[in-house]
Amino acid sequence: MSEKKLNGQTALVTGANSGIGEGVAISLGEAGANVVVNYVVNPDAADAVVEKIKSLSSNAVAIQADVSKEDQVISMFQQVVQKFGTVDILVNNAGLQRDAKFHEMTLAQWQLVIDINLTGQFLCAREAIREFLRRGIVPERSIACGKIICMSSVHELIPWGGHANYATSKGGIKMLMQSLAQEYGGQKIRVNGICPGAIKTPINQSAWDTPEAYNSLMTLIPYDRIGVPDDIGKLAVFLASDDSDYITGASMFIDGGMTVFKGFSTGG
Numbered sequence: 001m002s003e004k005k006l007n008g009q010t011a012l013v014t015g016a017n018s019g020i021g022e023g024v025a026i027s028l029g030e031a032g033a034n035v036v037v038n039y040v041v042n043p044d045a046a047d048a049v050v051e052k053i054k055s056l057s058s059n060a061v062a063i064q065a066d067v068s069k070e071d072q073v074i075s076m077f078q079q080v081v082q083k084f085g086t087v088d089i090l091v092n093n094a095g096l097q098r099d100a101k102f103h104e105m106t107l108a109q110w111q112l113v114i115d116i117n118l119t120g121q122f123l124c125a126r127e128a129i130r131e132f133l134r135r136g137i138v139p140e141r142s143i144a145c146g147k148i149i150c151m152s153s154v155h156e157l158i159p160w161g162g163h164a165n166y167a168t169s170k171g172g173i174k175m176l177m178q179s180l181a182q183e184y185g186g187q188k189i190r191v192n193g194i195c196p197g198a199i200k201t202p203i204n205q206s207a208w209d210t211p212e213a214y215n216s217l218m219t220l221i222p223y224d225r226i227g228v229p230d231d232i233g234k235l236a237v238f239l240a241s242d243d244s245d246y247i248t249g250a251s252m253f254i255d256g257g258m259t260v261f262k263g264f265s266t267g268g
């Protein structure tokens with residue numbers, strides 16, 4: 001990347017020591033941002049992402065926090081402000097699945113997914129917006145006062161049997177994202193969603209790690225390939241930069257066409 005579009009800005013990426021979060025953190029670092037690599041387990045993987053970003057000549061630091069815990073999120077943001085002075089970009093990425101048939105789903109499975117995928121985004125977005133409002137616009141860095149990117153999913157649109165807790169969390173993220181875009185647009189805070197289709201990461205390994213599974217997955221994807229974290233990283237850089245200054249409240253689907261419903265190409 002020749003132009004460092006995020007020079008001087010600080011980005012916090014949650015769940016950044018694996019999969020999409022890792023790819024996004026590296027892309028933001030490559031674009032010149034200082035990057036906070038949030039993680040909850042596996043500090044070695046977080047350190048490896050930090051080292052990779054430093055090798056691209058950007059600043060990076062790993063901070064442990066469980067995004068579903070209010071005190072840990074508040075403390076993480078305090079550490080970020082202490083280290084980098086402020087935060088300009090939040091990528092609310094941390095998430096997980098706990099799949100079960102709905103009639104067999106335990107309250108613990110439901111609650112964990114809602115706590116991390118949805119309440120985690122609430123807690124981090126609230127701290128980010130408090131910091132954006134405290135700091136105000138710094139025109140040398142960005143036209144906007146702050147940018148929030150919410151990692152949603154095609155499942156904010158496509159219902160998903162056997163994954164009701166996960167799909168519900170993503171539907172909730174869509175409304176959270178749009179409500180924040182509406183509430184804080186006047187203060188020049190932009191809030192958008194990224195809605196990935198199938199991206200090759202540990203969360204969905206069983207959907208791509210055998211030829212049978214991969215071929216079955218391809219029946220859903222017109223563009224006929226699985227996505228990779230770098231696909232998402234490039235979109236995150238765009239949404240974090242002033243190139244997307246007139247985009248707020250948008251769900252950006254990045255799914256090889258999954259949401260144009262391949263099954264209807266020959267029938268329906």
Ligand code: NAD
Nearest residue numbers: 015018019020040066067093094095153196198199201203
């Ligand atoms: P992943 O399992 O590789 O990464 C998830 C990350 O979130 C990990 O780093 C994990 O440790 C972290 N995490 C989990 N609980 C946490 C907590 N309480 N606090 C902080 N971090 C926590 O999976 P991924 O595919 O990279 O998923 C990243 C995001 O992308 C998720 O929100 C997921 O729902 C979304 N997504 C993924 C796909 C896909 O196909 N991979 C598709 C649509 C949406």
